[in-house]
Amino acid sequence: MKTICLYFEIHQIVHLKRYRFFDIGTDHYYYDDYENDRSIGEIAERSYMPALNAFLDMIKENGDYFKVAFSLSGVGLEQLELHAPQVIAKLQELNDTGCVEFLAEPYSHGLSSLANDECFIADVRRQMSKMEEYFGKRPTVLRNSSLIYSDEIGNVAASMGFKGMLTEGAKHVLGWKSPHYVYNCCQAPGLKLLLRDIDLSDDISLRFNDSDWEGYPLFADNYVNRIATLPEDEQVINIFMELLALGISQPLSSNILEFIKALPRCARQKGITFSTPSEVCCRMNSVGDLFVPDTLSWVDEERDVSCWLGNPMQREAFDKLYSIADRVRIANDPRINQDWDYLQASNNFRFMTTKPSNVGLDRGIYNSPFDAFTNYMNILGDFINRVNSLYPEEIDNDQLDSLLTTIKNQGDEIQVKDNEIVRLKTRLTKAQEDVDKLNAKLDKLTEKKKAAAAKTTTRKTATSTRKTAKPAAEKADDKK
Structure with a gap:
């Protein structure tokens, strides 16, 4: 079907x-x-x-x-x-x-x-x-x-x-x-x-x-x-x-x-x-x-x-943008991340195309592919300066890769420890619940023992009273 x-x-x-x-x-x-x-x-x-x-x-x-x-x-x-x-x-x-x-x-x-x-x-x-x-x-x-x-x-x-x-x-x-x-x-x-x-x-x-x-x-x-x-x-x-x-x-x-x-x-x-x-x-x-x-x-x-x-302008803009991809990921700055998302959007590169197309292309504010390229590269220049202010260009790619690996490993270790903390907290909570249940049972047992002891004491007192009362009665009979 x-x-x-x-x-x-x-x-x-x-x-x-x-x-x-x-x-x-x-x-x-x-x-x-x-x-x-x-x-x-x-x-x-x-x-x-x-x-x-x-x-x-x-x-x-x-x-x-x-x-x-x-x-x-x-x-x-x-x-x-x-x-x-x-x-x-x-x-x-x-x-x-x-x-x-x-x-x-x-x-x-x-x-x-x-x-x-x-x-x-x-x-x-x-x-x-x-x-x-x-x-x-x-x-x-x-x-x-x-x-x-x-x-x-x-x-x-x-x-x-x-x-x-x-x-x-x-x-x-x-x-x-x-x-x-x-x-x-x-x-x-x-x-x-x-x-x-x-x-x-x-x-x-x-x-x-x-x-x-x-x-x-x-x-x-x-x-x-x-x-x-x-x-x-x-x-x-x-x-x-x-x-x-x-x-x-x-x-x-x-x-x-x-x-x-x-x-x-x-x-x-x-x-x-x-x-x-x-x-x-x-x-x-x-x-x-x-x-x-x-x-x-x-x-x-x-x-x-x-x-x-498809043309040198697009490739230059593309290469320039993604040359700082690792630095952006390390920086993890909210404002940088938002600008990074918007600058990555494919339409920014589409506006620079010099290809004929069977689909009409509206370049918006741009008069030509070169105009789109110039405007984008000005913005990208400012954006790269902001990223480099967080991670200077002196830090080469090998150092960045090492830093990324370190960050990842530390993140993994933190995650493992966080998981262990959650597991131990869960066990501690369960153990506390078990202790509370045992204490409750113990309290009930203590109450029962107290009640039983009180009942026994009452019984003994009553027996002792009867025993004391009996000889006194017998003595009274003898006098008669």
Whole structure:
């Protein structure tokens, strides 16, 4: 039986402000608060809330037949907390239905998986903790920023305990193979891979409202018929996109939500179900290894990372940023950590691209890739100075590695001692409870002994009184 795995990404750009060279060292706040508030308010009104309300209606109408998955970056969630908390409330309402799964992804929505494994692991774990805090469950399936994946990244994901990972069904990787099967990481067979169907996903997210497209207009029954006519053994259809597709990329006036709402009804008629990524990973076996020696993503025709690292400006900014990753981790300063998250976000590098793209790119305040590069490097220069003020450049990488190891070992020792303290406290509490129980029993026994002794004394007194009274009576009789 065929099943549709429907997934949506929720991430919000943190807009940087104009930052001049002469601001370095004097201004440590890098963000355009007005634009952040304006943009996310508009997105919430035009896309997030209408789309999430539509999903809630679909669940109410179809019960647990309809299922959907989301992943939220930690940075995006922070912006929702500040500017659109109603979106979080709606996501929690959806979570309560039991028909929604929340996936893991890097907190920063950044490119740490391409630079620093430790940074990537810490980034993902922070987001997982955030998901557990808001939705009560720790994710078991990973979705990297923009579906970035390689064999090495898959191996890292498997080492973190994930049972599955989402990535792109790129033709240069699959060759003659179909994306409608479950595969596994070639370096870690226990990690299952769900591959995005490019055509079916982009028909909704990119082409739905394009009147020049040969498939226009797209109707739900025709769309589901295409899925139903796939070969019988191709049973997993992964349709992945940004939630922004519903309302922003494809305006509400295009009836995109009516199309989405009709999918469950049309799918049910064809005997097609809906599943979450974790359900697919649990129920379906892998058909074999997927070899991805070079990094792929879901962006542009090349489906690689060239939109972020394709020119010298991007690579210089990227290398400069991650050259201080270990120092940031050692510093563990709250303000530094927040700026680190925002500066890692992949859109900062995307604004610097010189590649032509079939997807329109809004550079915001920037006039050109060089303008974006200059502004970012000014901010990065100030940020690096702040980090180096905590850990000076004189400390080389070997010393940092040694310090990191020492900190880790000390942390492990502290954890062991903390666990031992907890164990001993538990034993002490139990021992105290046992002592209290024994004391209570002893008190009862003492009370019983006292009562028995008092009863014995009373009995003896009564006997003695009778014995004394009897001779006196006999003497009285003798006198008579």
